[in-house]
Amino acid sequence: MSPDWTQARCGDDPDLFFLAGYSRAYLAQVVDAKAACAACPLLEPCRTEVMAREAGAGEKSRFGICGGMTPKERYRADTTRTAATREPAVP
Numbered sequence: 001m002s003p004d005w006t007q008a009r010c011g012d013d014p015d016l017f018f019l020a021g022y023s024r025a026y027l028a029q030v031v032d033a034k035a036a037c038a039a040c041p042l043l044e045p046c047r048t049e050v051m052a053r054e055a056g057a058g059e060k061s062r063f064g065i066c067g068g069m070t071p072k073e074r075y076r077a078d079t080t081r082t083a084a085t086r087e088p089a090v091p
């Protein structure tokens with residue numbers, strides 16, 4: 001049975017999950033978005049789906065908070081990366 005995505009917490013405020021820059025406001029936004037994900041009934045299927053969808057992608061090809069993880073966290077957790085898809089770390 002597929003998840004009922006209408007129950008996703010991010011549906012209430014999608015802009016919260018797409019971040020701009022790396023300012024102090026960005027860090028506060030990450031905290032708020034991760035808190036919403038932590039309370040979301042779809043956290044596990046969402047994380048599974050995004051990790052499968054982004055498998056092998058570079059860090060710069062991942063956007064927004066998804067499955068309770070930042071793009072960098074998903075990139076680092078991606079076990080399918082190869083030497084060809086590795087990117088230099090973003091400061």
Ligand code: SF4
Nearest residue numbers: 008010037040046067
């Ligand atoms: S876990 Fe996924 S579906 Fe739930 S709020 Fe976060 S991004 Fe949205």
